[in-house]
Amino acid sequence: MDVTKLSSKRKFLILAICCMSILIVSLDLTILNVALPVIQHDLHTSISGAQWTIDAYTFILASFLLLAGSTADKIGRKHTFETGLIVFTIGSLLCSIAPSLGWLIAFRMIQAIGGSMLNPVALSIITNIFLDPKERARAIGIWSGVVGISIAAGPIIGGTLVDTIGWRSIFWMNVPIGIAAFALTKIFIPESRAKKPRQLDPIGQLLIIIFLASLIFGIIEAPEFGWTAPPIIGCFIMAILSFIGIIVYERKRFEPLIELQFFRSAPFTGASLVAISAFVALGGFLFLNTLYLQDVRNFSASKAGLYLLPMAGAMFILGPVSGYIVAKRGPRIPLIIGAVSLFTAALLFALNGSTISTTELFLGYAFIGIGLGVLNAAITNSAIAGMPRSQAGVASAMTSTSRQIGQALGVAIIGSVLSSNVHQIVAGPAFNNGFRTSWWIICICGLIVLFVALITTGKWGKRTAEQAAVLIASEEKGQIN
Secondary structure (H helix, E strand, C coil), X not given: CCHHHCCHHHHHHHHHHHHHHHHHHHHHHHHHHHHHHHHHHHCCCCHHHHHHHHHHHHHHHHHHHHHHHHHHHHHCHHHHHHHHHHHHHHHXXXXXXXXXXXXXXXXXXHHHHHHHCCHHHHHHHHHHHCCXXXXXXXXXXXXXXXXXXXXXXXHHHHHHHHHXXXXXXXXXXXXXXXXXXXXXXXXXXXXXXXCCCCCCCHHHHHHHHHHHHHHHHHHHHHHHHCCXXXXXXXXXXXXXXXXXHHHHHHHHCCCCCCCHHHHHCHHHHHHHHHHHHHHHHHHHHHHHHHHHHHHHCCCCHHHHHHCCHHHHHHHHHHHHHHHHHHHHHCCHHHHHHHHHHHHHHHHHHHHHHHHCCHHHHHHHHHHHHHXXXXXXXXXXXXXXXXXXXXXXXXXXXXXXXXXXXXXXXXXXXHXXXXXXXXXXXXXXXXXXXXXXXXXXXXXXXXXXHHHHHHHHCCHHHXXXXXXXXXXXXXXXXXXXX
16 A cells, blocks of 8 residues: 555554554553562562563563564564564463463563564554654654653553552453454554565574573572672673674674664664663663552552652653654754753652652652653654664664663663662661662663763764665665675
């Protein structure tokens, strides 16, 4: 089907269907966070067990997003998207009946395999439907707004479900949404493929899995084994070697899984670094905050969710606003605002510690909501700006991968900081020390976002993006071997 002939109504209906996929994937993660203390008590698990409940999902998601993007370009974006919806919905049903922590982690991995076929593929569909740059920026702004809504609304919805029905009910929500999205996709979304689909890269895929698995395992399990224990040192050595292997191997490959040429564009490189840093902050915050509110302040799950309303409101309002600003002025202003807001929130918590007042708590949540609300659209637009349409699936998948890597690292790092200070989450000097250290780490994330934004969004950054786009387009046409 010729997408240029699609009506505006049809385009925005397709956008709405794609947004349903991001809704269930993002909502699932934040809903699970608020249920962690209850799951931890019910399934008798440690802090590291709670970490794996989150990171088993984000690790698999990060590992297979690139494969899903290139597969969608090859066999069809609609077909891949439909498969993802089916697998994610089945995985959600399985999670709801998990008899133990091990089974829950396994079923979360099935969920993640389905989720890996949703976000990057949906974003690729959007970028291939909305061809006008300003129209595309507005569409991505709406998409990012849904991300913000799902991230912010998850704790509120999840808290209510956990307190009224039980933690297993948080997975039931995905089923009707997944079924509805599948039916609508069948009817309204046209099939599309890349004109020249990329070849599969099994060695590159394996290296990515080894890198992420060894890095995340090493960080999560280090407090238990000891940071200098042979298994942990071995994990970090494996992570370094596999990372080097990725760079060396992918540079030599004609159609690599990770398109290293994209990193010639400063805005793309900057977007990847910003995504990792911002989502380290988000993943760490969600993990730390839910344990803090429920285990230290002794709030119910629903009350803990309601305390995040300032963050939810800010993300709900500022996601679409950020998309509008990006369409009009570019990503620089939202990136700077997001970085400053994120740093301000983290500094407030780091200075006050776990005895922070309720007023300061709400203020910090509002700043976090502002920061994350304006960053999402700016990250996505920076990553795909100037990229050829045929590379939209790969570029969007790489951006989504950066987000998931950041989120997985955030949970791993902050969880390990807590585990190094306390064995059980209770109020006291030990927890306060871990709490402050965690927020100082998030402060650093905010500074990285600011530094990268200032460097990569100026005239030099735009020039490198144009040069990279010309080089990539030339290679596609066979002008460069």
